[in-house]
Amino acid sequence: MRRVKAFLTALVLFLLTVGGCHLYIRDKAVIEDRASFGTFPSEEKGKLRVALTENLSEQGFPVFGSSEFQHGTDTPYHPAQVFAGSDFEPMLIGAGYYQSLSHAVTLASIEEDMEIRKAVLILSPQWFRKTGVVDQAYASRFSETHYAAAMANGALSDETKQYISDRTQKLLGVDEKTQKRVRRYDEVLWKKTGGWLESVRLQGWSTFLHEKELFETMLLGRSKELRTAQERRVAGETAARDGEDAAQSGEDTAQSSGNTMQSGETAAQNYPAAPDWNALLALAEEQGEVYNQNPFYMNDDYYKRLEPHLPAKKDMNSDAVKGYQTGPEFDDLACFLQVCRELDIEPMLVIVPVNGYYYDFTGFPKEARQKYYEKVRGVAGEYGARIADFSDQEYTKYFFEDRVHLGKKGWVMVNESIYEFYKEA
């Protein structure tokens, strides 16, 4: 009997502690420096619904993408640096292998907290491989809280939910436990066919996930990675990674136009409102002339790592006449645009090209690339989506960091297009 009493006393103390923790972390999910958190590239952030909804700025909108966010983070061209101190505070969502379908789910999940009804999707050509999104990749980046919120979103049509559900069920074949729970979300939150016991179980699980997200958001907000990103943003210590000399050589250009990344002044001082695109392009050109001098005009450090693999890559894609033109990703993209349409969100698709010099080397047919761009334009046209089309930049030197990821000039141009989209009424 004494033990039971001790257990019950401990339980009361535990519940009081958990309640206290809840009150404490509830406020901590709102990150003090929301602008930095928004441009902080993190795979984890995109999965945490709480992290996104609590930190979406009224001066920005979601920018969905994939691995490009994790590249060039220490350069002055990455959105984190470019928009530091500007009047635009985007929420970057995505990391490697995040694709149209998971972004459609995320958008349907967070839309109620978006003040500006706009969204940008940066398309990577590799998403459009014949296989579409890889099942293991989708499963590893799947967020139950986003999915549940999307299924509970009353503004989303049954057809769209059905498409999302079918695709998700199929892709989660590699993760049966989650697949089972997803079926339950469908029944309880969307079709309303689950019994009361099922509803109570799901409610309990959802409450636990919500608490867990609050906790993880608080930890992410205090993570070393975010602190580093904040410091980089504030100090503008970026271009140094490409070489102190390059930074020095670009200094004149940058300083003359107010972009003093190298001087250590804050980015906020550099950009009272709009970033100086001409200065950034000039800096990109200067740094590219020093640090991207290889046959593919990509970053030299990446080229050095790629060089040993080159013999195997020569003409390896010469039979890809239908490359990037078939596969389920186009339907997933259409689903994303359908979500935008149903939720009254204005989308902009950013068509990122491939590195023409490298793709020519691998023999990937130019015609196939052009057909891919055309097909994306076609899907965008069907939904009246706006596009920022960079397909004519395949051979722009220093546009790429590597084979496909945006580099110096690429980021400047893409950032500018996103900023212009933001500024439009």
Place this chain on the structure above:
Amino acid sequence: MKAFMNFIKKLDERPRLQFALQTLGFYALMMILFLYFMSANLSSAPKFVYSQF
């Protein structure tokens, strides 16, 4: 071992302390479980590693 047994016997003589220690033990156990579930990666998805090459 002997010291431990003596300690347990002494606890029997002091029921309040015994109760406090039992409560503390249960509480610690619950908190450990709570913190584990809050911070653990509970995803059952197979690992997927992003590779550049």
